[in-house]
Amino acid sequence: MKKLTGKIIFILPNMVVILSLIFITLWILDIFNPGMNFLGNKISSALLIIFFVLSLINAIATIALERKREE
Amino acid sequence: MKSGIEEEYEQSTQKNLHITEEKRKRLPIWQILIIDVLVAGLLINVFAFFHHVLPRTLDGGVNIIGKDPIPTFELPSNTAHPSRPVSTPEPYEGSKRYSESPHKRQVDLVETYKNETSEVYLRKVVIGNGKDRITYYVADVFVSTAMSLKTAFARGKYGMNIKDDIVDIAYDNDAVLALSGDYYTNNDIGVVIRNGVYYRSEHTENDICVLYLDGTMKTYSPDEFDIDEVLERNAWQAWTFGPSLLDGKGNVLKTFNCSSYIKQTHPRAAIGYVRPGHYVLLVVDGREEGYSKGVDIRELAQIMVDEGCIVAYNLDGGKTACMSYDGELVxxxxxxxxxxxxxxYIAG
Known part of the structure; x- marks a missing residue:
């Protein structure tokens, strides 16, 4: 269980970094060609929700770990 | 038996060894970031495949044309006193507008076509010289009813990422003249009404252009647009790309509802409205110095004014902008x- 938690805590920030890079790319593409709807389509919307959830979990995990370390 | 100090030392050594092993296993941050960038690149390609490449046929639309009588319009060659001799390259009802324009043009009549329901006068126009040269093709299209100004989907299917060559789409639909449209198939937003069939009306930030069965054409900002009103008025075609170029009275708009990228100099395709039954289909070539540099959005609007339009709408430009006549690229x-x-298109 501890190992799994450790792996998730390692993977989580990387997934947030990856999704951030994807959204930065889509945002730039959207500036050049808004007609393509890079940010508003169904796939982007699903990715955005995943991004929000992962960021939230990542933030909570970071706060919890920081607390544990202080204790 | 070990003393307390020895035990503590052993524990500390084991701990240090464990930390060193963990450190050895871990990759440096820059390597992890490179892996993240590569994974992001891979996922963007997967995204592009589903969003941009994979063709998907969508459900067919709903016929919205009622049983109201359809207005008819006189074709120029049928009128008792045609105001435009067919042999001249001047635009119909527009020679004054050309002479009022500050740009000197070289105009050549390239093709003319007539059948019972439509007439086409295709001209090549060149403005300027050298690296500032602009070349465009403009077709004055006259139809006896708005129904003769038709549209067609690539491969005859409504859906996402369904594409084909303009000449092939024109051939499949027996089109004598064809202009590239709004590239509706590249996204799932905006309004799509084609040949009196309503396919979708999804939220968009773009202006919308509607051709009604009574022959009038109107452009709408996203805030003005009301799909119920448009359907009630018997819309024949609706496109979503934009921006709208003119104010409905033949004046160039002061501001354009589009991104700064769209405003820049590009090859262009546009549709214009002179009066019911008379439309302008235009393609401006670009990105080839010495032949045609393309036009920015304000220049395009001015060209549409010069061509006699009171309503004009920018369609998808860039590499998409193309026109075919009688099975050949113009x-x-x-x-x-x-x-x-x-x-x-206009059917042959």
Missing amino acids: NKPAGGGREIGDII
């Missing part, structure tokens, strides 16, 4: 062009 699309999602 213009020189930038970079060889690309497959497109839809056409606006």
